[in-house]
Amino acid sequence: MSTTASFSCVNVSLHVGRQTRRRVLVHALQWEVSAGERWVVLGPNGAGKSTVLAALAGVRRTEEGNILYSGAPLAALDVTAQATRRALVTDRWHDPFSASVMQTVLTARYRFGVDDGAAAAVASDALSLLDCAHLAGADVRTLSRGERQRVAIATALAQDTPVLLLDEPIAHQDPRHQALVLDALRAAPGRTVVASLHDVNAALRFATHALLLTGRGEWSAGPASEFLTAQRMSALFETRFVVWSGPGPAGSAQVLVQQSTDARHSPPL
Amino acid sequence: MLVVLAAAGVASVALSLMVGSVAVPWSEVIGALRGDRGDALAAIVLDLRLPRALSAFAVGALLALAGALLQALLRNPLADPYVLGISGGASVAALITLAAGATLWVMQLASAAGALLTLMLLVLLARRSLFSRDVLAGDDAASGVLLTGVMIAALTAALLSLLLALAPEGRLRSMVFWLLGDLAGATDKATAAIALVLLGVLLALACLFARRLNLILRGDVAAFTQGVDVERVRRVLVLVAALATGCAVTLAGAVGFVGFVAPHIMRRLVGNDQRLLLPAAALFGGALVVLADTIARTAAAPLQLPVGVLTALLGVPVFLWLLQHR
Numbered sequence: 001m002s003t004t005a006s007f008s009c010v011n012v013s014l015h016v017g018r019q020t021r022r023r024v025l026v027h028a029l030q031w032e033v034s035a036g037e038r039w040v041v042l043g044p045n046g047a048g049k050s051t052v053l054a055a056l057a058g059v060r061r062t063e064e065g066n067i068l069y070s071g072a073p074l075a076a077l078d079v080t081a082q083a084t085r086r087a088l089v090t091d092r093w094h095d096p097f098s099a100s101v102m103q104t105v106l107t108a109r110y111r112f113g114v115d116d117g118a119a120a121a122v123a124s125d126a127l128s129l130l131d132c133a134h135l136a137g138a139d140v141r142t143l144s145r146g147e148r149q150r151v152a153i154a155t156a157l158a159q160d161t162p163v164l165l166l167d168e169p170i171a172h173q174d175p176r177h178q179a180l181v182l183d184a185l186r187a188a189p190g191r192t193v194v195a196s197l198h199d200v201n202a203a204l205r206f207a208t209h210a211l212l213l214t215g216r217g218e219w220s221a222g223p224a225s226e227f228l229t230a231q232r233m234s235a236l237f238e239t240r241f242v243v244w245s246g247p248g249p250a251g252s253a254q255v256l257v258q259q260s261t262d263a264r265h266s267p268p269l
Numbered sequence: 270m271l272v273v274l275a276a277a278g279v280a281s282v283a284l285s286l287m288v289g290s291v292a293v294p295w296s297e298v299i300g301a302l303r304g305d306r307g308d309a310l311a312a313i314v315l316d317l318r319l320p321r322a323l324s325a326f327a328v329g330a331l332l333a334l335a336g337a338l339l340q341a342l343l344r345n346p347l348a349d350p351y352v353l354g355i356s357g358g359a360s361v362a363a364l365i366t367l368a369a370g371a372t373l374w375v376m377q378l379a380s381a382a383g384a385l386l387t388l389m390l391l392v393l394l395a396r397r398s399l400f401s402r403d404v405l406a407g408d409d410a411a412s413g414v415l416l417t418g419v420m421i422a423a424l425t426a427a428l429l430s431l432l433l434a435l436a437p438e439g440r441l442r443s444m445v446f447w448l449l450g451d452l453a454g455a456t457d458k459a460t461a462a463i464a465l466v467l468l469g470v471l472l473a474l475a476c477l478f479a480r481r482l483n484l485i486l487r488g489d490v491a492a493f494t495q496g497v498d499v500e501r502v503r504r505v506l507v508l509v510a511a512l513a514t515g516c517a518v519t520l521a522g523a524v525g526f527v528g529f530v531a532p533h534i535m536r537r538l539v540g541n542d543q544r545l546l547l548p549a550a551a552l553f554g555g556a557l558v559v560l561a562d563t564i565a566r567t568a569a570a571p572l573q574l575p576v577g578v579l580t581a582l583l584g585v586p587v588f589l590w591l592l593q594h595r
Contacts, residue, residue, distance in 0.1 A: 054405050054490075057490075057494055058404075058493075058494075059404040059405045059490050059493055059494065060404070060405040078498075079493060079496055079497065079498045080496045082494070082496070083494060083495055083496030084496075086494070087494060087495075088490070088491075088494040090490055090491075092488065092490070093487065093488060093491065094344055094486070094487055094488040094491070095487070096344040096345065096346060096486065097346065097486065097536065097541045098541065099486075099541055103542075104487065107483065107484050107487060107491070107492075107495060108495055110480070110481075110484055110495050110496055110497065111495065111496040114480075155491075159494075159495060
C-alpha cells in the first residue's frame with residue numbers, strides 16, 4: 001500500500017436488487033486514490049455511481065471486498081472516526097422543519113464537540129466559497145434546489161475532512177454556479193475529492209482522474225488524460241462524442257461535442 | 270424562556286390547588302404545603318388536589334416529550350405519542366379490566382403491561398427498520414417504524430371499538446371517559462411521585478441525545494456521515510417515547526392532543542433546536558394538562574369533564590392562531 005493512499009477499494013463488488021432480480025453494478029473493483037487527487041465517477045444512468053459513493057461513505061455495505069481508509073477497513077472504524085475521514089454530499093436532503101442555512105451548515109461541526117470555537121468562522125467561509133453568504137439567515141426550506149445543493153456542499157466542506165464525496169454536485173446548478181462549484185472543489189489543496197458528474201466537459205474541467213462504470217460490472221480507472229477521451233466517452237455512453245478544438249478565451253479550447261446518431265434529432269445549428 | 274415556562278408550570282399547579290368545589294385561599298395553600306395539616310382545607314390540598322395536579326403535570330409533560338421526540342425521529346410533523354399504537358395497546362388492556370370491573374390499580378397495572386407488550390410487538394415487527402446495518406436503506410427506516418406503528422394503532426382501534434360494542438351498559442361510561450383521558454383516579458401520592466421521577470429520568474435521557482437528534486432531523490445518511498450513531502440514538506429514543514407514552518396512558522388514559530400540539534406550539538416559540546425544544550415542550554405540555562384538568566373538574570362541577578376534551582379545546586385555538594399569525 002502506498003503511503004500517500006487516501007483510500008482504496010480491494011476487490012469491492014456492489015449489487016442491487018435481491019435474488020433473481022439481482023444485478024451486479026461493480027465487480028471486483030481494485031481502486032487506489034491518493035491524497036490530493038480529484039476523481040470523477042462517470043457512467044450512464046443506473047451504472048452505480050451513487051452506490052459507489054454510498055459504499056465509500058460507509059452508508060452502504062459492500063457485497064464483497066473491503067474499503068480501506070489510510071489502510072484501515074472502513075467497516076472497522078466507529079462512526080466518529082469515519083466522520084473525521086470523509087464527508088458525503090448526496091442529492092437527497094430532508095428539511096421537515098424550518099431551520100436557518102447557518103444552523104444547517106453548523107450540523108457538520110458535530111464531530112468537533114460542543115466547544116468548537118472555529119465553528120462559526122468555518123461555516124461562514126464555506127458559505128462564502130459557494131456563493132451562499134447572503135443566504136446564511138434564510139430558512140433552508142425557502143431555497144431553490146440549486147441553492148440548497150450549494151448549502152449541502154458548504155456543509156460537507158465545513159466538516160473539514162481529508163476526503164470529500166459528492167453525488168452529482170452540479171446537477172441543479174446554473175452555468176455560472178457549475179463553474180463556481182467545480183472551482184471551489186478544486187481550491188482545497190491536499191483534499192481528495194470524488195464526484196459523480198454527467199457532463200463530460202465539466203469532468204474535463206474538474207478531474208485529475210476518472211472512474212468509469214458501465215453498470216454491468218465492468219469498470220476502468222485512471223488519469224483523466226487517458227480516460228476522458230472522445231473514444232472512451234463514446235463507448236461508455238453509447239453515443240458519439242468528437243473533439244472540437246478552436247479559439248477560446250485563453251488560447252485554444254478543447255471540448256467534447258456529442259454528435260447525434262440520428263439525423264432527425266440533430267439540432268438546427 | 271425555560272424559566273418562563275417553569276414559572277407557568279408552577280402557576281398552573283398553584284391555581285389548581287386553589288380552585289375547585291371548595292375554594293382554598295392562597296394563604297391556606299402555602300400553609301398546607303409547609304406541613305400545616307390542621308384543617309380540612311389542608312387535607313383537600315395535600316391529599317386530593319396536589320397529587321392530582323402533579324399527576325396531570327407529569328402526564329402532560331410525558332406526552333409532550335414523547336410527541337416532540339417522535340416528530341423529530343420520524344421527521345414527520347404529524348406524529349404524536351399515539352401514532353405508534355403504544356397507547357392503543359395500553360387502552361385495550363385497560364378497557365378489558367374496566368369491562369371486567371377491576372379495581373383502579375389492577376387497571377393501571379394492565380395498562381402498563383399492555384403498553385409494554387405493544388412496544389415489544391412494534392420492535393419485533395419494525396426490527397428491520399430499527400436495527401438496519403445499512404444506513405442508506407435506513408434513510409427510509411423512519412417511515413418503516415411509522416407505518417408499522419400506524420398499523421398497530423389501527424388494530425388496537427378496532428379492538429377498542431369491539432370492546433366498547435360488547436361492554437356491559439353500566440361500565441360503558443367509565444370506559445369512554447378513560448379513552449378520552451381522565452385524571453379522576455390519579456389522586457395517589459405515590460403514583461404521582463413515580464410519574465414525576467420517571468418524567469425527570471426520561472427527559473434527562475432525551476436531552477442527552479438532543480444534539481444528535483438535531484442532526485437526525487436532516488436525514489439518517491447526513492447524520493451518520495457527520496458522526497452520529499443513528500441506529501443507537503433511534504433505538505434509545507423510540508424506547509424513551511414509548512415509555513413516556515405508556516406511563517402517561519397508564520396514569521390518565523389516552524389524554525389527546527397535548528402530545529401533538531405542545532411540541533408544535535413550542536417549536537414556533539423557541540425554534541427547533543431539540544436541546545431547548547424538548548424541555549420546553551415538556552414544561553408547556555405539563556402546564557397545559559394541569560390547566561385543562563382544573564377546568565375539567567370545575568367548569569361543570571360537580572360534573573367532571575374528560576380532560577382530553579379540554580386539552581383539545583384549549584390547544585386547537587392556540588395552535589390555529591399561531592398558524593395564522595406566523
